[in-house]
Amino acid sequence: MSFETVSQSRCFGGTQFVYRHTSQETGTAMRLAAYVPPQAAGGKVPVVWFLSGLTCTEENFTVKAGAQRMASELGLILIAPDTSPRGEGVPDDPESAYDFGLGAGFYVDATQEPWAKNYRMRSYIERELPALIAENLPADMERQGITGHSMGGHGALTIALRNPGRFKAVSAFAPIASPMNCPWGEKALSHYIGADRSQWHEYDACALIESGARVPDILVDQGLADSFLENQLKPQLLEEACAKAGQPLTLRRQEGYDHSYFFIATFIEDHLRWHAERLA
Amino acid sequence: MSFETVSQSRCFGGTQFVYRHTSQETGTAMRLAAYVPPQAAGGKVPVVWFLSGLTCTEENFTVKAGAQRMASELGLILIAPDTSPRGEGVPDDPESAYDFGLGAGFYVDATQEPWAKNYRMRSYIERELPALIAENLPADMERQGITGHSMGGHGALTIALRNPGRFKAVSAFAPIASPMNCPWGEKALSHYIGADRSQWHEYDACALIESGARVPDILVDQGLADSFLENQLKPQLLEEACAKAGQPLTLRRQEGYDHSYFFIATFIEDHLRWHAERLA
Numbered sequence: 001m002s003f004e005t006v007s008q009s010r011c012f013g014g015t016q017f018v019y020r021h022t023s024q025e026t027g028t029a030m031r032l033a034a035y036v037p038p039q040a041a042g043g044k045v046p047v048v049w050f051l052s053g054l055t056c057t058e059e060n061f062t063v064k065a066g067a068q069r070m071a072s073e074l075g076l077i078l079i080a081p082d083t084s085p086r087g088e089g090v091p092d093d094p095e096s097a098y099d100f101g102l103g104a105g106f107y108v109d110a111t112q113e114p115w116a117k118n119y120r121m122r123s124y125i126e127r128e129l130p131a132l133i134a135e136n137l138p139a140d141m142e143r144q145g146i147t148g149h150s151m152g153g154h155g156a157l158t159i160a161l162r163n164p165g166r167f168k169a170v171s172a173f174a175p176i177a178s179p180m181n182c183p184w185g186e187k188a189l190s191h192y193i194g195a196d197r198s199q200w201h202e203y204d205a206c207a208l209i210e211s212g213a214r215v216p217d218i219l220v221d222q223g224l225a226d227s228f229l230e231n232q233l234k235p236q237l238l239e240e241a242c243a244k245a246g247q248p249l250t251l252r253r254q255e256g257y258d259h260s261y262f263f264i265a266t267f268i269e270d271h272l273r274w275h276a277e278r279l280a
Numbered sequence: 281m282s283f284e285t286v287s288q289s290r291c292f293g294g295t296q297f298v299y300r301h302t303s304q305e306t307g308t309a310m311r312l313a314a315y316v317p318p319q320a321a322g323g324k325v326p327v328v329w330f331l332s333g334l335t336c337t338e339e340n341f342t343v344k345a346g347a348q349r350m351a352s353e354l355g356l357i358l359i360a361p362d363t364s365p366r367g368e369g370v371p372d373d374p375e376s377a378y379d380f381g382l383g384a385g386f387y388v389d390a391t392q393e394p395w396a397k398n399y400r401m402r403s404y405i406e407r408e409l410p411a412l413i414a415e416n417l418p419a420d421m422e423r424q425g426i427t428g429h430s431m432g433g434h435g436a437l438t439i440a441l442r443n444p445g446r447f448k449a450v451s452a453f454a455p456i457a458s459p460m461n462c463p464w465g466e467k468a469l470s471h472y473i474g475a476d477r478s479q480w481h482e483y484d485a486c487a488l489i490e491s492g493a494r495v496p497d498i499l500v501d502q503g504l505a506d507s508f509l510e511n512q513l514k515p516q517l518l519e520e521a522c523a524k525a526g527q528p529l530t531l532r533r534q535e536g537y538d539h540s541y542f543f544i545a546t547f548i549e550d551h552l553r554w555h556a557e558r559l560a
Contacts, residue, residue, distance in 0.1 A: 010505065010534075011542035066346030066545060225290065254290075262291035265346060 003136050006031065012072035013038040016062065019136075025120040025128045026085035032129070033062040034137060039075035044140035046279035047077045047133065048169075048272065051125070051148030051155040054184070055103045058082050061149070064261035067268045074276040077139050081125060083151070085118040099184050100191060106179070107155030108203050110192035119192055126159055145169030145275035149264055150228070153220070154179055157205035157238075161213035169278035171219035171271045173264050174226055177238035178206040184232050206241040217248035219274050221267045223257030283416050286311065292352035293318040296342065299416075305400040305408045306365035312409070313342040314417060319355035324420035326559035327357045327413065328449070328552065331405070331428030331435040334464070335383045338362050341429070344541035347548045354556040357419050361405060363431070365398040379464050380471060386459070387435030388483050390472035399472055406439055425449030425555035429544055430508070433500070434459055437485035437518075441493035449558035451499035451551045453544050454506055457518035458486040464512050486521040497528035499554050501547045503537030 003019035010016075014037040023030045039045050048071070050061045061067065061080045071078045084090075084105035091114045093101035105121035134141045146167045148156035153175020160170040179185020180200050189200045201207040222235045229235075235251055242249035257263040283299035290296075294317040303310045319325050328351070330341045341347065341360045351358045364370075364385035371394045373381035385401035414421045426447045428436035433455025440450040459465020460480050469480045481487040502515045509515075515531055522529035537543040 009538050009540050009542040010503070010536040010546075012546050016542050063344050063541065066349065068542070068545070069346065223290070256290040258289050260289050261343065262289040262296050262348070265348070266290075266292050 001132060001135070003132065011035065011068045014040070014068065014072050016068060018058065018062075021132060023085070023124055023128060025124040026118050028085040028087045028090060028118060030085070030124070031058050031082050033058040033080040034133075035062070035068050035071050035078040036137065037072045037075050037077065040077065040138040044138050045075045045077055046143035046145065046276070047079060047139045047141065048275050049144065049146040049148075049156070050078060050080045051107065051146070051152030052080065052083050053148070053150030053152050054083070055098050056083050056152075057103070060261065061264075064265065065268050066265045067272065070269050070272040074272055076272060076276060076279070077137060079133060081129060084121065090118045091115060100187055104151065104188065106151060106188040106192065106203070107159060108189070108192050111199070112192060112194045115192050122159070125155070126163065143168060143279040145171075145279055147171040147173070147271055147275070148175070149173040150233070150259065151176055151184070154185070154205065157218070158203055158208060160215045161205060161208040162202060164214065167215065169275040170215045170217070171274055173267065173271070174222050174228070174233055174259055175205070175220060175235075175238070176232060177234045178204050180204045180207060181237060182232045182234060206237050209241045209245045209247050212245075214247055216278070217250065218242070219271060220249065220251045221254055221271070222251065223254045223259065223263045225256050226259040226263075228259055281412060281415070283412065291315065291348045294320070294348065294352050296348060298338065298342075301412060303365070303404055303408060305404040306398050308365040308367045308370060308398060310365070310404070311338050311362050313338040313360040314413075315342075315348050315351050315358040316417065317352045317355050317357065320357065320418040324418050325355045325357055326423035326425065326556070327359060327419045327421065328555045329424065329426040329428075329436070330358060330360045331387065331426070331432030332360065332363050333428070333430030333432050334363070335378050336363050336432075337383070340541065341544075344545065345548050346545045347552065350549050350552040354552055356552060356556060356559070357417060359413060361409060364401065370398045371395060380467055384431065384468065386431060386465075386468040386472060386483070387439065388469070388472050391479070392472060392474045395472050402439075405435070406443065423448060423559040425451075425559055427451040427453070427551055427555070428455070429453040430513070430539065431456055431464070434465070434485065437498070438483055438488060440495045441485060441488040442482060444494065447495065449555040450495045450497070451554055453547065453551070454502050454508070454513055454539055455485070455500060455515075455518070456512060457514045458484055460484045460487060461517060462512045462514060486517050489521045489525045489527050494527055496558070497530065498522070499551060500529065500531045501534055501551070502531065503534045503539065503543045505536050506539045506543075508539055
């Protein structure tokens with residue numbers, strides 16, 4: 001299956017695409033943004049995934065992070081998927097809250113009704129979309145990195161931990177460190193996966209690390225003026241799990257930075273350099 | 281009068297502010313974005329104005345251009361005003377078109393009803409806002425540069441040309457080169473200023489240059505895949521006016537680039553370096 005091009009713009013010598021395609025997993029039309037750097041004219045280049053946070057679409061990272069500049073310099077394809085299925089018939093949070101349902105797929109395969117049919121973001125990101133990218137873009141799928149923000153940081157960490165060897169570089173911006181231990185995560189997992197908390201482990205980076213899952217190393221940036229730091233993000237849980245398990249982690253606490261894209265824009269260069277070094 | 285802080289975020293070691301204040305000129309509450317770089321902790325720093333295009337608020341440039349990175353490196357305050365008065369009682373285009381009224385102030389002082397009361401963006405940008413910035417920010421008002429995009433490129437060029445000596449650096453991204461000679465400009469000026477075209481000259485960069493107005497030099501970037509290039513922007517008119525008048529102009533035609541912020545983000549570094557060199 002090929003991507004339908006929604007838009008394309010020249011950007012830093014490469015091209016910023018927005019694509020649309022029909023997803024078998026979600027049963028909906030899905031959009032994604034893909035930046036293809038100038039180096040791709042000469043052959044396949046590495047891929048870095050950016051998974052976005054609550055309320056986001058493929059657009060937020062693409063227009064706000066300023067990541068294309070470094071992707072152009074370093075020769076990286078950037079993939080920014082949407083954060084949930086959307087469209088007619090896709091159920092949303094009954095109260096239309098921002099933290100569940102549309103824009104809040106949490107990168108899980110839901111098992112509970114009415115979510116199970118469409119909310120299959122885990123399989124979409126882990127299986128369906130990589131195959132489409134390999135088919136449609138000049139992407140070297142042997143050299144993939146993954147990062148993300150907040151809910152998407154959780155997604156990046158858990159997807160990398162569950163797929164050992166696939167991602168040679170892993171990082172996150174202000175990730176939800178342990179969805180099993182915060183209100184956002186408990187709401188999402190209880191609805192999507194159900195009341196049996198033993199089924200939540202595969203969607204919790206800390207639990208996965210405790211169970212022996214490993215990636216080569218992890219870079220995390222966390223702003224200390226982030227209003228979600230104490231109640232939702234809890235980086236100390238990731239720090240403790242990594243320390244106990246011997247999982248290498250570089251956790252940088254950034255004084256004064258909040259949860260916004262101004263924080264991401266400030267540190268995206270460091271993250272893309274981290275990825276490029278490991279994907280060289 | 282002081283600014284009310286709507287939001288502030290740490291960004292590249294400085295602070296991105298959004299402010300609100302009551303404008304005497306427009307009779308409305310106005311918002312602006314101001315990036316204050318880390319160098320301002322040590323004393324006043326130069327100021328670069330960015331005037332935005334049709335439909336924009338203070339937000340577009342602030343979140344999409346990635347300009348804070350270079351402003352932080354070069355030690356520049358960035359000011360991004362709104363593009364029109366807004367709020368209850370402010371008249372809009374009768375058909376709510378995007379190219380007139382709200383989001384489309386064209387940086388003029390309207391003389392025609394019902395626009396004359398609120399649409400005073402020329403005096404707001406030329407007189408009221410500079411005084412407020414000097415009062416509220418660590419800004420060296422002897423070192424100002426101005427740039428803008430599309431309608432805001434027109435604004436930057438005409439404001440600089442009408443205020444000789446004030447701006448030591450002048451540039452524009454895909455400016456409307458001659459509002460007297462394109463549909464956007466003719467619609468705006470006929471409504472805001474009236475049918476007498478002799479009154480339009482002061483709002484037309486080419487006419488101002490023909491009448492003897494000068495700035496030290498001008499940098500313009502224009503994308504060649506810009507869908508507004510031929511009918512609205514017409515950079516060749518600026519090129520001809522500058523050549524005839526001996527006004528220095530560096531006009532760069534950029535293959536493949538469109539009218540979006542992906543174009544601005546690609547070339548903002550060049551523009552801010554151009555400004556910083558002239559504001560040193």
